[in-house]
Amino acid sequence: MKVAVTAKGTSLESEVDQRFGRAKCLIVVDTDTDEMDVHDNEVNLNAAQGAGIQTAQNLAGLGVFAVLTGHVGPNAFRTLSAAEIKAYTGLHGTVGEAIEEFKAGSLNPVDSADVEGHW
Amino acid sequence: MDRTIIAVASGKGGTGKTTVATNLARVASIQGLEVSYLDCDVEEPNGHIFLKPRIENSAPICVSVPVVDEGKCTACGKCKEICQYSAIALLGKTILTFPNLCHDCGGCMLVCPTGAITETGREVGVVEEGIADGVRFVHGKLRIGEAMSPPLIRAVRKRIPDSGLSIIDAPPGTSCPVIQSVRGADYVLLITEPTPFGLNDLKLAVEMLRVLKLPFGVVVNRADMGDEAVFNYCDSESIDVLLRIPDDRRIAEAYSRGQLATQALPEYNEVFESLLKGIVGVQL
Incomplete structure (x- = not known):
């Protein structure tokens, strides 16, 4: 299955970006094949408003099952839910470590936003 | 008097927009002008504290x-x-x-x-209208938590009468709400203070007004503190400094009691009258 991680850079060694909507990059990893795609998120990083909504819509277009990130706000969470994408928050460290934690099955998806908008 | 709109704005917050706008409104009224004060700082309207209007009607804005x-x-x-x-x-x-x-x-x-x-x-909020000692009073109050102020500012501006002097108290900064407030003004007063912060934000406000092609002049508040940089900047850019308000503790004390400077300290009547005459000129 395809899982997205919000990242500050373009590799598995990059740090997990704590911001969902305004993450610098979205790294999509297929957990079955370990294939990896990097998607620049600069447009949303600089958006005046609605960054979380746009990022969530982009992830829906990429067909991911889940997203691993630091925090999600209410608009982002609502959009992810409508797209049936599970959100896992509170991740730290590198993108690679986040993927490993996810694969180990030790993470639980959130059932609401964990921060206010624009935190 | 034909319809004349003076907008009072500033790049930096807390420089004295409301002090200047409310005192100007009062002296204009004393001079017998038909005057309206419109508070477009809808996120934090405070002109009512000093003008103490009797609110006659209130309309929700959607x-x-x-x-x-x-x-x-x-x-x-x-x-x-x-x-x-x-x-x-x-x-x-x-x-x-x-x-x-x-x-x-x-x-x-x-x-x-x-x-x-x-x-x-x-x-998104309400517009309230009333009368304050001969000054027609209008302000907008943005709903708590609301981010969209321009539609409410538009609603306040719709109440600008067809004749007489209208004084618009704009929000601070240089973004959409400010542009919505100052647009179409016959003259903009930029209030600043002689500090590095005041200068930095004054420059931004000047750039904005030049893009909007609006005539403007500067009022320096608390003029005897800080440094000379604001004056040097205005000089080099050929910007009129219309008034220097001294750093007078008594003005701050009056302000803290919700009193107009011109009411608490009658010698300031002349100061604001000359500012008003400088802007509306022959029409007085």
């Missing part, structure tokens, strides 16, 4: 936001594509609207091929 009839929606995505503010999202066949992000442009309704989108009102 913006139109989209409502999607899912029965008629074919999930074509045209509404989502035209929305520049991410107020509509489409996930598969699910359409989501985010009313608090909507700027009320109506684009989504226009492009919907099946007529699935209608509008409903969302209240």
